[in-house]
Amino acid sequence: MFQRITHPTDLSADGRAAFVLSLALALRTGAHLRAVHVEQGSADWEAWPHASELLDRWGHARDDRHLHLQKLHIADGRVWHALLDDLSAHPPSLLVLATSARDGWQRFTTENVAEPLVRAGRVPSLVLPHGAPPLVDEATGLIRLRRVLMPVAVRPSAARARALVDGLAALSDGTTLVREVSIGEAEPPPFRAGPPPRGMSVDKERISHAASVVDTVLAQVDELKPDLVVLTSRGHDGPLDALFGSTAEQVLRRSGVAVLVVPAAR
Amino acid sequence: MIGAVGDWATSFLLTLSVEVLVAGWLWWRRPWPRWKTAAAVVAGTSLTHPMFWFVLPWVLQDYWTYIVVGELSIVAVEAVVLASALPAGRRESLAVSALMNGASYLIGLTLRALAG
Numbered sequence A: 001m002f003q004r005i006t007h008p009t010d011l012s013a014d015g016r017a018a019f020v021l022s023l024a025l026a027l028r029t030g031a032h033l034r035a036v037h038v039e040q041g042s043a044d045w046e047a048w049p050h051a052s053e054l055l056d057r058w059g060h061a062r063d064d065r066h067l068h069l070q071k072l073h074i075a076d077g078r079v080w081h082a083l084l085d086d087l088s089a090h091p092p093s094l095l096v097l098a099t100s101a102r103d104g105w106q107r108f109t110t111e112n113v114a115e116p117l118v119r120a121g122r123v124p125s126l127v128l129p130h131g132a133p134p135l136v137d138e139a140t141g142l143i144r145l146r147r148v149l150m151p152v153a154v155r156p157s158a159a160r161a162r163a164l165v166d167g168l169a170a171l172s173d174g175t176t177l178v179r180e181v182s183i184g185e186a187e188p189p190p191f192r193a194g195p196p197p198r199g200m201s202v203d204k205e206r207i208s209h210a211a212s213v214v215d216t217v218l219a220q221v222d223e224l225k226p227d228l229v230v231l232t233s234r235g236h237d238g239p240l241d242a243l244f245g246s247t248a249e250q251v252l253r254r255s256g257v258a259v260l261v262v263p264a265a266r
Numbered sequence B: 001m002i003g004a005v006g007d008w009a010t011s012f013l014l015t016l017s018v019e020v021l022v023a024g025w026l027w028w029r030r031p032w033p034r035w036k037t038a039a040a041v042v043a044g045t046s047l048t049h050p051m052f053w054f055v056l057p058w059v060l061q062d063y064w065t066y067i068v069v070g071e072l073s074i075v076a077v078e079a080v081v082l083a084s085a086l087p088a089g090r091r092e093s094l095a096v097s098a099l100m101n102g103a104s105y106l107i108g109l110t111l112r113a114l115a116g
Helices: A013-029 A051-057 A079-089 A114-121 A159-171 A213-224 A239-244 A247-255 B002-026 B034-059 B063-085 B090-115
Strands: A004-009 A032-038 A068-074 A094-099 A125-129 A147-152 A176-183 A200-207 A228-233 A258-263
Touching: A004 A013, A004 A079, A013 A032, A013 A051, A013 A068, A013 A094, A013 A125, A013 A159, A032 A079, A068 A079, A079 A114, A094 A114, A114 A125, A114 A247, A125 A247, A147 A159, A147 A213, A159 A176, A159 A200, A159 A228, A159 A258, A176 A213, A213 A228, A213 A247, A228 A247, A239 B002, A239 B090, A247 A258, B002 B034, B002 B090, B034 B063, B063 B090
Parallel strands: A004 A032, A004 A094, A032 A068, A094 A125, A147 A176, A147 A228, A176 A200, A228 A258
Antiparallel strands: A125 A258
16 A cells, blocks of 8 residues: 655654554555654654564564664754655655644744645645544554545545545554545545445535635534544645645644645646 | 716726736635636625725725725625635635735726826
């Protein structure tokens, strides 16, 4: 499902859940995990959770591990540029990262790495706001996706997002309920001819435009309490998005749950 | 009287043109038909422009009070109309209303200066 997962980290305690998730995903999928830290000066990896301790706790014998973990420190003050260079040189199939998800005026007074990286990286990105409910049980290593919210529209097509959701649901422990909310005046074409894959149930809902897309998605988040919101994004879609952020960025800042941003096909 | 109405009609059409163009550009790739953006702008401006032109000068005699209070009220009222008519959200509607009215005001000032 994923060949290479890149996990940019600031080595802070707030980013622990994102590392644990990237480790669990790499372990389950056999992906190469590349943890990248960019900071002027040296890196204090000792403060970081040790993969071997987690794997021991999760019951994986040392000789039974097919995990390829690479820790990389880039001494550069321009965090965003260095990470983007790394993504270009080693394009991952998934980016997993944490974010402080600042909204309002704080967005303009503090450096935001996650949003521009997700936008420019153009790879599926699983972003965990600080304090969001974790997707992995750290005691067992089990991935828990109980409920997934996936807003869809005619454009951009959500076909790639749906395929990723199917894959993630297959990795999850227990049944995953996927609520596909079709937002807009026109209904997107059906994706599945047959029933959903095993371990997954799909609940479809149609909402024509009454409120903004962001408000509609946030209302759905309040109602469903999903573990994950999956959004297909074209990035910034005009001058207003430069001011307020794309739909995916606004949902990421305001929902308080993990968001999988899937770049729309160009 | 005909002259005053003619001046108003010219100003109204110019305002409408600028505002429809600015709002259309800002919301070009939004997921609703573009004619709805144009219709919402026309509705909002049709509501505010006659009030600004014919009623407000009787209420606010001081020029700058008239301009500041009038323009702020227009931005607020048109933002409400846009947010009610389009699935754009309040923040975006307020930003679009402010930008299209700002553009319309600046273009009006420029044309007036050029015309002497």
